[in-house]
Structures are given as C-alpha cells and as structure tokens.
Amino acid sequence: MLDSYDYVVVGAGMAGDAAARGIREVDPDGTLLVIGREPTAPVTRPALTKKLWTDPDFTFDQVWLATAEDARAELLLGESVIAVDTGARTVTTDADVTVGYGRLLLATSGHPRRLPGVEESGRIIYFRTVRDYERLRDLAGGGRHVVVVGGGYIGTELAAALVQNDTRVTLVHRQDVLTGATFPDGLARHVERRYADAGVTLLRGSTVASAESGADGVTVRLADGAVVEADAVVVGAGIEVETDLARAAGLEVGDGIAVDDRLRTSDPHVWAAGDVALYPDRILGRRRVEHVDNATSMGRQAGRNLAGADEPYDHTPFFYSDLFEYGYEAVGRLDASLETVEDWHEDGFGAGVVYYLDGGRVAGVLLWNVWDATDRAREVLAGQTDVRTEALRGLIR
Known part of the structure; x- marks a missing residue:
C-alpha cells in the first residue's frame, strides 16, 4: 500500500465500484484505493436475492464486479474505516491502517437492522453479503424449513426465492396484508395469494420476540407466544445507514450525509454517494434512496466529480423487484x-x-x-x- 492516494473510496459496494469506474472515465492514472468492511470484493448485490436463485443461466461467477481489474483500483478488504480526519486528509481503519487522500468518497451504505432477542449465529442470518448468500444456500433446499423475517424488499424476494428452491418457508411480517404498506389493497391481496399458493406460510401482523440457534435447528418465539421450529432464520428487515463516521468527522448529517447537486459534502474534499447520501433530487426534492439504480448512477457521477468533472447529479433513480x-x-x-x-x-x-x-x-x-x-x-x-x-x-x- 501507498501512504497516500489521489482518491480513496470508503465502501466496497455497488456505489463504490461505480465510483471507481467513474474516476477512471476522467482520470486514467490517479492512484485509487477502495476500502470495504466485507472480506469479499464488490458484487452485484441484487443477484443475491434474485438471479442466483431463479435464473439457471446466471452463475455465481457472474456476481463479481471486477473492480480491481476494470478500474485499476487497489482494494483493502475486511477492514472498516473508523475515523476520518478532514484536516489532515486521512482515514484510519479498525486494523490501525492510516492512509492519506486527495479526495475522499463516503459510500458506506449501512448495516442490517437488528432485532431485539435475535443474535446472529450459524443458523440465524442477517442477510446482506455474498457470504450470507453462501450460508443460506447451505441451510436451504432439500425440503428444509427457513423462517424469513421481514415483509419488505429483501424479505419478500428471499421468501419467493427460497420456496422456488425446494425449501419450506414461513414468512413473518408486521403488515395485515403482505406488501399492504406499498401496494393498493387489491394488488397487495393478489400478491399475498400468490405467496400462499406457492406454499409460503404467512404469519401476518407478527414480530419475533427471540430466536435460539442449536446444533440442528432454530427455535423462533413470536411476540404472541407462538413457537416455530425451523432449520434456519434469515432476517431481511432493512438497513441502518452508516452516518456515524461522517458525523464524527464534522460533516453535515441528517437522514444521511448531506450533499449538494455535485454530491459534495460540507467538506470541499469529501463526497458521498449511494444509500447514505441525502441529495437534492431535481424532481422529487431532497431525499435518500436505498436502491441499486441510485447506487450505480450516483456512484459513477460522484467518481467523475472526484476526478474533476464538476457535473450535477440530475438522475431520478428507479427501483425494482422480482416476485415469482x-x-x-x-x-x-x-x-x-x-x-x-x-x-x-x-x-x-x-x-x-x-x-x-x-x-x-x-x-x-x-x-x-x-x-x-x-x-x-x-x-x-x-x-x-x-x-x-x-x-x-x-x-x-
């Protein structure tokens, strides 16, 4: 490793990968470091709940984004940045590695939202990473029983994916009707019937009080006293965005890291992109978006701007899902x-x-x-x- 880089990207997700590529569109030669808390290189994350389960032509080899090769970036993986010194222009990781930066991008995304009484273990997975996908694959199939917790994007996608892969599925969610908080009532009831017809057991209006993992299975206790025995539990309850690093560095933070239309933070040498960025959408107003189109398009624009493009981010992102x-x-x-x-x-x-x-x-x-x-x-x-x-x-x- 070098002592200092022209560009440092904190976050090795899809926004970080897109940023590295955006930097190279403008500056083919500057030194570039991407730091990621996960031990694996950037992947196309939506495939972990969609294509890898439902598309037989999509193989595991296709999830990797080849950031190091395509963007000629150095990767520092399995380490979390715990401090940013905007005065000295350095970042420090939890492995006590400190490097300098000319320009910095925070694409820190977030951590899976945790449930009280549910500790992650070998059979209890807070689903987020490629390693989580591999663990769930080992615990699913063969008629095994998996409890999915959460009726949002990740939970509904995982429940549909698992039941189509020889897995008995119980879906625990808070809503009276699955997807009822998002879709009109008629459509939501239609979607819920599709899950029931596929064999998914729906526990509506339910929350998990505790889950205990043993050598052979998991015991799930619901808030109403019901008990469900299963082979595994997978939680898809959304993420908590990582803003503590930016706040500690003195950057402006609200529901995310505040940026302008160039994706620059309140510090002139620091930008933010992806799930964590609170940005001014030209159509919808100031907002924060946790979807892949925003991560890739915003990441690319942030990277270009780190390298001097000085262009507005004027894209209003879309989002999508596949359910059966x-x-x-x-x-x-x-x-x-x-x-x-x-x-x-x-x-x-x-x-x-x-x-x-x-x-x-x-x-x-x-x-x-x-x-x-x-x-x-x-x-x-x-x-x-x-x-x-x-x-x-x-x-x-």
Whole structure:
C-alpha cells in the first residue's frame, strides 16, 4: 500500500465500484484505493436475492464486479474505516491502517437492522453479503424449513426465492396484508395469494420476540407466544445507514450525509454517494434512496466529480423487484396510505400502472409488469398537473 492516494473510496459496494469506474472515465492514472468492511470484493448485490436463485443461466461467477481489474483500483478488504480526519486528509481503519487522500468518497451504505432477542449465529442470518448468500444456500433446499423475517424488499424476494428452491418457508411480517404498506389493497391481496399458493406460510401482523440457534435447528418465539421450529432464520428487515463516521468527522448529517447537486459534502474534499447520501433530487426534492439504480448512477457521477468533472447529479433513480413471475419498476414514493389511481392493462393484475397522489401531484408511479417506461414515469412526476383519474389513465402504456 501507498501512504497516500489521489482518491480513496470508503465502501466496497455497488456505489463504490461505480465510483471507481467513474474516476477512471476522467482520470486514467490517479492512484485509487477502495476500502470495504466485507472480506469479499464488490458484487452485484441484487443477484443475491434474485438471479442466483431463479435464473439457471446466471452463475455465481457472474456476481463479481471486477473492480480491481476494470478500474485499476487497489482494494483493502475486511477492514472498516473508523475515523476520518478532514484536516489532515486521512482515514484510519479498525486494523490501525492510516492512509492519506486527495479526495475522499463516503459510500458506506449501512448495516442490517437488528432485532431485539435475535443474535446472529450459524443458523440465524442477517442477510446482506455474498457470504450470507453462501450460508443460506447451505441451510436451504432439500425440503428444509427457513423462517424469513421481514415483509419488505429483501424479505419478500428471499421468501419467493427460497420456496422456488425446494425449501419450506414461513414468512413473518408486521403488515395485515403482505406488501399492504406499498401496494393498493387489491394488488397487495393478489400478491399475498400468490405467496400462499406457492406454499409460503404467512404469519401476518407478527414480530419475533427471540430466536435460539442449536446444533440442528432454530427455535423462533413470536411476540404472541407462538413457537416455530425451523432449520434456519434469515432476517431481511432493512438497513441502518452508516452516518456515524461522517458525523464524527464534522460533516453535515441528517437522514444521511448531506450533499449538494455535485454530491459534495460540507467538506470541499469529501463526497458521498449511494444509500447514505441525502441529495437534492431535481424532481422529487431532497431525499435518500436505498436502491441499486441510485447506487450505480450516483456512484459513477460522484467518481467523475472526484476526478474533476464538476457535473450535477440530475438522475431520478428507479427501483425494482422480482416476485415469482411478477416484476415491477417504480419511480418516486410508493405509499399505500396515499390516494391511488390504478390503470390495469391486463385483467387480474397482469400488467398496469399505479399512480400515487400527494397534495394534488403525482408522487410515485408503479409499473407492474410494464417495461421500458421509467423515463415516461419521470416525465409524469415532473410535469403532470391534472391528477384526475380520467387524465392519468392511459398516460403510460
């Protein structure tokens, strides 16, 4: 290792990988170090809950992003940065390694949200990393029983993936109807029926009080006193973003690390990108987004700006999920408590668009089995002033 680098990227996820590539688009020769807390190199993280389980043509070798080779970056893995000294322009890891930087990117993302009474062990997995995927693969299949905790993106994807891979699945979630906090009631009930038809046992409105791992299985106790015996537990309850490092360094922090439209923080030599960045979206206003399109597009732009491009981040990201034969893309805010206008193109929730309304404007667009329409959804979010049902239906086909 060098004592100092032109560019240091803290975070070896998809935003960090994209940033390294963005740096190389502008500066092919500057020294570049990427530091990651995970012991493995950057991977395409969505594949860990989707393609690796459901696409027989997608192999494990395809998850690796080849950051070191493609971006000519040095990787320091298995170490966490515990301090940033913005005056000296150095970062220090938990292995007592200190390196200097010319320009720094914080792409720290976050840690899986922990549940009280549920400690991670060999059979209890807080799902996040490629090593978590490997552990879950070892514990699944062969008719084994896995309890999935969480009804959000990760939990629903894992439950669908596991039940399609010869695994009995019990899905524990807080909602009265699975996906009911996100989708209109009719669509949510349709999705829930699909899980039940696939053989997933749904424990609605439930929370886990404790889970104890033994040599041969896991005992899960719910808050209502019910007990579930299983071979493994996998928790997908979201992440807690890592802002402590930035706060301790004196950077401006809110619900994330505050950045301007160039993704620069309150320090002129430090940028932030990905899950952790609180940025000014040109259509939707200041926000923080925890999805892959934002990580890769924002990471690339941050990298370019570290290398001197000085370009605005003007991309409004979309997000997506795959659940059995269903797939969707969305832009903006999906909140079932908002008024919605549904425009179904095929009967039985086969394909259609849902518009979410807030304060007389379109706040979110769900594209259910509708593809290549995210740009049109952004146009609707940016400029649609007539939100009557008859005006919205037919806008996106």
